Amino acid sequence: MRLLLHTGLLAAIGIGLTGSPVVADITTTINPASNRGSWEGWGVSLAWWGKIFGTRSDLADIFFTKNLVSYSGSTLPGLGLNIVRYNAGASSSNSINGTTMASNSILSSRKIDGYWIDWTSSSPSSSSWSWGVDTNQRNMMALAKARGVDRFELFSNSPMWWMCSNHNPAGASDGGENIQSWNIANHAVYLATIAKYAHDNWGITFTSVEPFNEPSSSWWKSTNNQEGSHFSIATQTQVISALRTELNNRGLSSTAVSASDENTYDLAVSTWNSFNSTIRGKIGRINVHGYQQTSGRRDLLYSAASAAGLKIWNSEYGDSDATGTQLAQSLLLDFSTLHPTAWTYWQAVDGSGWGLITGDVEAGSLSSATKKYFVLAQFTRHIREGMRILDSGNSAVAAAYDATNRKLVIVAANFNSGQYINFDLSKFSQPSTNGAAVARWSTHLTSSEQYASYSDTVMSGTKFWSYFDQNTVQTFEVNNVSL
Numbered sequence: 001m002r003l004l005l006h007t008g009l010l011a012a013i014g015i016g017l018t019g020s021p022v023v024a025d026i027t028t029t030i031n032p033a034s035n036r037g038s039w040e041g042w043g044v045s046l047a048w049w050g051k052i053f054g055t056r057s058d059l060a061d062i063f064f065t066k067n068l069v070s071y072s073g074s075t076l077p078g079l080g081l082n083i084v085r086y087n088a089g090a091s092s093s094n095s096i097n098g099t100t101m102a103s104n105s106i107l108s109s110r111k112i113d114g115y116w117i118d119w120t121s122s123s124p125s126s127s128s129w130s131w132g133v134d135t136n137q138r139n140m141m142a143l144a145k146a147r148g149v150d151r152f153e154l155f156s157n158s159p160m161w162w163m164c165s166n167h168n169p170a171g172a173s174d175g176g177e178n179i180q181s182w183n184i185a186n187h188a189v190y191l192a193t194i195a196k197y198a199h200d201n202w203g204i205t206f207t208s209v210e211p212f213n214e215p216s217s218s219w220w221k222s223t224n225n226q227e228g229s230h231f232s233i234a235t236q237t238q239v240i241s242a243l244r245t246e247l248n249n250r251g252l253s254s255t256a257v258s259a260s261d262e263n264t265y266d267l268a269v270s271t272w273n274s275f276n277s278t279i280r281g282k283i284g285r286i287n288v289h290g291y292q293q294t295s296g297r298r299d300l301l302y303s304a305a306s307a308a309g310l311k312i313w314n315s316e317y318g319d320s321d322a323t324g325t326q327l328a329q330s331l332l333l334d335f336s337t338l339h340p341t342a343w344t345y346w347q348a349v350d351g352s353g354w355g356l357i358t359g360d361v362e363a364g365s366l367s368s369a370t371k372k373y374f375v376l377a378q379f380t381r382h383i384r385e386g387m388r389i390l391d392s393g394n395s396a397v398a399a400a401y402d403a404t405n406r407k408l409v410i411v412a413a414n415f416n417s418g419q420y421i422n423f424d425l426s427k428f429s430q431p432s433t434n435g436a437a438v439a440r441w442s443t444h445l446t447s448s449e450q451y452a453s454y455s456d457t458v459m460s461g462t463k464f465w466s467y468f469d470q471n472t473v474q475t476f477e478v479n480n481v482s483l
């Protein structure tokens, strides 16, 4: 395999320089007339890792800059994420006339302190609100902002514990609805009040507020080790309406209500289809989680969103595959079929293959970056905010165009046997120039190559090509390209 790769590459370049046609295993034609949206960016949710590691400026450099960052004896290429999702907590340790939060099972790293600690007053300046809690998660948000993060989403996993029937923000005993009917509007008041306070006091203007987390799923149970809450469709509609009103009442009409962060593409479609036109009109963006991996009708969700004139964010993706294979496959399908305008990972630091950097959040310990980190870097360091997403002609290829710098970016993966992928730019009015260098980066998911850059690829007429070993992700940047 190695020898074949080596001679193959040399042969390809040799033929390319003479301008002769090349035989490639796959040819994909990028369509410059297509427009799958202006890319809003890449992000991560804070919550648990933000609470535990929120003072670590090295982690902020790693996740929120594109610098080369020294970390634990190695150098990591920063991911350059520009979106942060901040979790409005549901927990507090105070007693309200003898009543306290009920959960015994939520892990301390997953118990996020909420700001509205008793029901006496909705006034944020009253003693019912405790604005000093959750300092670490807020600190990581501030570190992120200082490094250029420019989009923020406020999200909730559960209403404050005292708004819940069993006073347990992990969920109801049977996984059913847990919010008390008289607190439905208060959940909206809670989130809108945080958004207003953040605007006035933290220098953070939330782009959007997401009041739910996988609300149609029935696994949010009182014995869980994390905050969670099931909401019926009828209750979701009440929260969405109330949240829109409460944001408007606080001068935050440009902060969108995003919904519903369902676990799968298919659930997102069914939830959307069950909302009537009034409710749909109050939703500013469709958020969906990517836990259906390579399954699910991404196409139907995209059709529904397009028909409503709404954008989609894959607002939470995570998996336990530390090689990055599942991530690359799912993400490339998102580009080809879901067409989100942003994509955010769940926990940047986590164990059991879930983290980009391995760590035990509960124990507060950190280890090295996973291969998944470098796979994600192939995307996040190159497809940047403001680029126009193009139809790449192949579901294993993502393409984006940077109009300011007249640069075409292509990220492609190969999970089959080793093969050439031939990129045809002939439909561009200026497909770079014959012989021009194409910058290339490669990550090998099952060998040691992490994020290596190469200058071995050139335009041959209106094409270029590269050999893809099995289980590789490669990125290309082509300059001097006009649509």
Ligand SMILES: *[C@@H]1O[C@H](CO)[C@@H](O)[C@H](O)[C@H]1NC(C)=O
Pocket: 096, 097, 118, 119, 120
């Ligand atoms: C506690 O109980 C007293 C007496 O019933 C009441 O006046 C007060 O408002 C209660 N406090 C809270 C936080 O509910």
Ligand SMILES: *[C@@H]1O[C@H](CO)[C@@H](O)[C@H](O)[C@H]1NC(C)=O
Pocket: 237, 276, 277, 278, 279
């Ligand atoms: C949509 O549902 C809401 C809540 O049930 C209701 O108030 C509203 O009138 C409905 N709108 C339409 C167009 O049916």
